[in-house]
Structure formats: C-alpha cells, structure tokens
Amino acid sequence: MLLPIPATSLVAFCSTRDLTLYLSSIWQHYFSDVPHANEVQIAYCRPWKSRLGLIRMSLDSTHSFIGINSLLQHKDVPDDVLITTIAHELVHYTHGFGSPLPQLFKHPHANNIVDTELQQRGLGNALSTCNQWIDKYWYEFYEKRHIARSTIGAKRSIVTQQQKVG
Numbered sequence: 001m002l003l004p005i006p007a008t009s010l011v012a013f014c015s016t017r018d019l020t021l022y023l024s025s026i027w028q029h030y031f032s033d034v035p036h037a038n039e040v041q042i043a044y045c046r047p048w049k050s051r052l053g054l055i056r057m058s059l060d061s062t063h064s065f066i067g068i069n070s071l072l073q074h075k076d077v078p079d080d081v082l083i084t085t086i087a088h089e090l091v092h093y094t095h096g097f098g099s100p101l102p103q104l105f106k107h108p109h110a111n112n113i114v115d116t117e118l119q120q121r122g123l124g125n126a127l128s129t130c131n132q133w134i135d136k137y138w139y140e141f142y143e144k145r146h147i148a149r150s151t152i153g154a155k156r157s158i159v160t161q162q163q164k165v166g
Contacts, residue, residue, distance in 0.1 A: 017073045019043060022086050030121045031090050037100045039063040044070040049142050052085040055098030064098050071145055084130035091117045
C-alpha cells in the first residue's frame with residue numbers, strides 16, 4: 001500500500017498541469033481504495049466563473065467525464081487549487097455521483113460531505129489553501145482573464161470584419 005504524499009509534492013510529478021497525470025497521481029495516492037468502475041476521462045473545459053469542476057457519467061455508464069475549469073491551468077493558480085478540484089470530483093465519483101458506484105447520499109454536497117472526505121483522505125491542507133485562494137483571489141483573477149479573452153475575441157472580430165470589407 002502506498003503512503004499518501006503531501007498534495008504539494010504532486011507538482012514534481014505533474015509540473016505541466018497535464019490533467020491525466022494529476023488524476024492518476026491523486027487517485028493512486030489518495031483514492032487507492034476506490035475501484036475504477038468505468039473509464040474516467042478528464043479535460044479542461046470552458047472558464048466558468050462560479051464552477052471549478054464537474055463530473056458526469058455517460059448514458060451507457062461506460063465512462064465518466066471530469067471537466068476542469070480551463071483557468072486552473074494558468075501558472076498563477078496555486079497547484080493546490082487544481083489538486084483539490086480534481087480530488088473534489090473524485091469524492092463525487094466515490095459517492096456514486098457521476099459514476100456507476102452505488103450512490104451513498106441523496107445530495108452530493110449534503111452536510112459538508114465532500115470537504116469531510118477530502119480531510120479524511122489527507123487533503124485538508126490542500127483544501128484549506130484552495131479555499132483561502134478562492135476566497136481572496138478567484139473573482140478578480142477570473143475577471144482579468146475574462147476581460148483579456150473578451151478583448152482578444154473582439155480584436156479578432158474587428159480584424160475579420162476589416163478583411164471582409166477590404
């Protein structure tokens with residue numbers, strides 16, 4: 001049995017923010033007791049303002065998909081935020097939400113079950129760092145990145161329009 005390693009040491013394994021490596025490492029070190037009941041895929045998704053991740057299962061239950069807010073790949077986001085987000089989605093998987101495992105609870109966030117499970121699995125420090133960073137920096141971080149993306153999109157649109165006219 002592997003001993004859990006500090007979440008921050010995962011950086012050495014996953015310095016490129018490759019989600020597949022993060023998922024594999026987190027599952028191996030913190031969720032090794034959880035069976036792989038189906039194929040689990042993970043990818044970056046759109047930059048949501050109020051969601052860091054999601055999990056859903058295919059209609060035929062053959063695979064689960066974990067979507068991660070694309071802003072979490074940015075170097076200014078602490079690694080613990082990405083680690084905690086992936087681990088959060090794995091807790092849902094463990095509890096039978098977005099996975100073929102038996103559903104253990106009626107609601108996925110009832111009675112603080114996700115945070116409690118993360119702490120029990122040795123991710124309490126990463127969770128604390130994540131929560132502090134989100135509370136202090138997330139909305140400003142999001143707005144700066146959202147405005148930058150909007151500005152780039154607007155400039156592309158103007159160039160496209162000028163090319164059509166010209």
